[in-house]
Amino acid sequence: MITSHDVAKLAGVSQPTVSRALRDVPGVSMQTRSRVRDAARALGYVPSQAGRSLSTRTTGRIGIVSDQLANPFYPALVDPLHQRLAECGYRTILVVDHGQDEVAIETLVDGSLDGVILTTSELSSELPLELSRRGMPSVLVNRLVKGSTVDECTADDAHGAGLVADLFVGLGHRRIAAIFGPQTTSTGRAGAEGFRSRLQAKNVDLPESMVRTGPFTTEHGAHALATLLNCSERPTAIFCANDVVAMGALNTAVTLGLRVPEDLSIVGFDDIPMASWARLNLTTVHAGIDELARTAADMILARIKHPESPQRSHVEPVRLVLRGTHAPPPSHTPPLIA
Incomplete structure (x- = not known):
């Protein structure tokens, strides 16, 4: 052998x-x-993970709990996580959260992983507490959990949403609407609170008739915009909870014959790679996804090495990225294609 x-x-x-x-x-x-x-290839040698586990008492694997990769936000987050962990000698195991029920704790603590990175947790999730109780190092990235004591890193969602409010008001918009994410998540709630708060500070109303709340999906964005355009006073600017939602809203706007941004401004959040595509050219908030991923990877490796160290928390700064989907409000209400 x-x-x-x-x-x-x-x-x-x-x-x-x-x-x-x-x-x-x-x-x-x-x-x-x-x-x-070259030598390993010539000899046909394949490293034994089992042997490594016995000698080091580690598996060399980190689990990443992620939504399905059909949602383009998650490849943008998972890929730099994988790259950073690989640089440090770790393999990644993707555990898909299908959304109906929380990922079973047994999947994560069966001895096959050295640590877990959670990307899909809701505010009420008990998973971080259970992982801590069972001695499994874990890190929350993107979304936070109420009362959690594990390491965490997220973007400054409230401030980013406030930047969009500033943009709309500065352009002269007053009929402003929002397509928010689920309020069971820290990202959805912080974005909604930040947007409402900044509009209120500028004495601009955001009536409930101009708000739609739902999942971070293109379907939600598409349906929500269609219903908003049926309001008696149609909005001239839409803030979307993330770029995926904004993509759905953009598709509905084009389908109904509206020009973006001449007839309607649409702004997203996250700045996923697709947002910069020429066909989309989406104005959005850069949430530093690559930076979040690298920080989370470094956090989990530090936690594995120093399990008793104090909790760490990181908030990634955000900035507005001005592309091609924002403009001053139109001088008249454009017709819709029936």
Whole structure:
């Protein structure tokens, strides 16, 4: 049976160097890494995860609880998480949260993972508490949980929503509407509170008839805008809870014959890669998804190494990204295509 010692002999390096090179641990030169991989390939050597687990009492795997990757926000978050963890020698295991019921705790504490990154938690989730109680290192990223004591990192959602309110009011909009996310999530609630608060500070009303609340989906955005456009006084500007919701709203606007932004301004949140596509050119709030991912990865690795250290909390700054879907209000109410 071929072992790492055989690879080390052929590559002309030590056995620990073989282990570090094959796990992409920083500190091994590209030349050495290439030589080790060539030797392993020539000998048909495959590293044994079981052997590593026995010798280090770790699995080298981090679980990421994510929504389905059909939602484009999650690939934008999961990919940099995966990259950062790989740089540090860890593999990632994706655990999909289908939304009907919370992910079973048994899936995460069966001994196959060294830590867990939670990206989909609702405010009332008991998962972080259960993971802590069972000694499993975990980090909340994107969404927070009430009363949680685990490490957490999120964007400054309330401030970002306030920036959109400032933009709309500064452009002269007064008939402003909002398509908010679910109020069972910290992101949905903070965005709604931040937007309402900033409008109120500027003496601009946001009546309930101009508000729609629902999931972070294109379907919600599309349906919500269709109902808002049926209001007696149609809105001239729409704040969407995230870019995915905004994409649905944009599609409805185009379907009904409205020009964006000449007839209707639509602004999203997150700045996922698709938002910058020329076809969308979406004005949005940059939430620093890459930065959040790298921070969360570093947090989980630090927690694994120092399980008793104090709780860490990080709020990622946000900024407005002005693209092509905002403008002053139209001088008249444009007709809709029947």
